[in-house]
Amino acid sequence: MSVVDTSTIDEVRIAEMAKELLAEFPPSKVSAIEFLGAQFDKGLAWVHFPVGHGGLGVTPKLQKTVNEVLYSQGAPNPVMRNPIGHGMCGPTVVEWGSDAQKSRYLRPLFTGEEVWCQLFSEPGSGSDFAGLSAKGVKDGEEWICNGQKVWTTLAHLSRWGLLVVRTDAEAVKHAGLTAFVVDMQAPGVEIRPLRQMTGEAEFNEVYFTDVRIPDAEMLGNPGDGWRVSLTTLMNERVSIGGAIPQKGTGAIAHAVKTWKAIPTELQDDASRDELMQLWIRAEVHRLTNIRANSARRMGAPGPEGSIGKMESANLNKAVYEFTIGLMGAEGMLYGSYEMVRPETAMSFDGIQKAFLRSRANSIEGGTTEVMKNILGER
Numbered sequence: 001m002s003v004v005d006t007s008t009i010d011e012v013r014i015a016e017m018a019k020e021l022l023a024e025f026p027p028s029k030v031s032a033i034e035f036l037g038a039q040f041d042k043g044l045a046w047v048h049f050p051v052g053h054g055g056l057g058v059t060p061k062l063q064k065t066v067n068e069v070l071y072s073q074g075a076p077n078p079v080m081r082n083p084i085g086h087g088m089c090g091p092t093v094v095e096w097g098s099d100a101q102k103s104r105y106l107r108p109l110f111t112g113e114e115v116w117c118q119l120f121s122e123p124g125s126g127s128d129f130a131g132l133s134a135k136g137v138k139d140g141e142e143w144i145c146n147g148q149k150v151w152t153t154l155a156h157l158s159r160w161g162l163l164v165v166r167t168d169a170e171a172v173k174h175a176g177l178t179a180f181v182v183d184m185q186a187p188g189v190e191i192r193p194l195r196q197m198t199g200e201a202e203f204n205e206v207y208f209t210d211v212r213i214p215d216a217e218m219l220g221n222p223g224d225g226w227r228v229s230l231t232t233l234m235n236e237r238v239s240i241g242g243a244i245p246q247k248g249t250g251a252i253a254h255a256v257k258t259w260k261a262i263p264t265e266l267q268d269d270a271s272r273d274e275l276m277q278l279w280i281r282a283e284v285h286r287l288t289n290i291r292a293n294s295a296r297r298m299g300a301p302g303p304e305g306s307i308g309k310m311e312s313a314n315l316n317k318a319v320y321e322f323t324i325g326l327m328g329a330e331g332m333l334y335g336s337y338e339m340v341r342p343e344t345a346m347s348f349d350g351i352q353k354a355f356l357r358s359r360a361n362s363i364e365g366g367t368t369e370v371m372k373n374i375l376g377e378r
Helices: 010-024 032-041 062-072 081-097 099-111 225-241 251-261 269-296 302-330 353-361 368-377
Strands: 116-119 135-139 141-151 160-166 179-182 190-195 203-214
Touching: 010 032, 062 099, 062 160, 081 099, 081 116, 081 160, 081 179, 081 203, 081 225, 099 353, 135 160, 141 160, 141 179, 160 203, 160 225, 179 225, 251 269, 251 302, 251 353, 269 302, 302 368
Parallel strands: 116 160
Antiparallel strands: 135 141, 141 203, 160 179, 190 203
């Protein structure tokens, strides 16, 4: 890998680097894995990550420039195949992992060759994450883990998981947690599908029965699990609700398209006013995320991610409720509820499915009630 003088990298230079990548690896002529691997090697995967680990050590706001250049030319989007890994596990590994872990995991995570999942929630501790009961016991140079996790997105496709268990039963609950990278194909790991109202099972239950995890796969030190999890959760909330799409795209674009498709005589003033109010909310949300993104000088999200996450959930539900209403009786038609284990998470496949799927937005990544508590406390 060539040495890059990161001190000279600005918006113009980063755009040039993205164009050089496109010229050397045309997306139409190389595989997605080859392209994404080259993107990682050139430091354009997560530009704020360290050099050699997919980044250039520059401000994270330059990633937006990279993405705009690449996606305008049909470059593959790494988030689609591995959303949990890209948005949550990658940033956690780069902050808490050893050099060996960073070197081993980040590149295949970015290319999508190895899908990741996040193993936090349990049947008895969702919002009260620090109350989790899964346990890890030291045994020589390994940890033996037992417990159950739930609502684990894409666990059925995952090669690796970010697992937090209780390793010190005597410590106060926040202090007794430890985080590990766990092999999802290890003996004792059992994955069961959780079927949603869409018919899909992108969520799963995961059971750990005497699963052995090498000590070298710990993230941080024993007892750091709470702080590791905060890194993951802050990135998760930004990943879910902090996207900065182009103006008028996303859920609100589906509402506008549906509005334009209905007969003119049915386009009443009240519905037009409601559509415009939703469009304004979508634009304010987009602009707020731009402001929050600019505030993340070092790439470590803070509580501002809770604003985007909360409003993203509320807005998506409101937009798809409105859009379903515009469709009239057609909105009640959904096709098949056959159980499917999808290859991606949160993919758009029609208004009806988006309406049903949006109900999960106020739960996943921290409930709306928890977001309100965080914002109230801050």
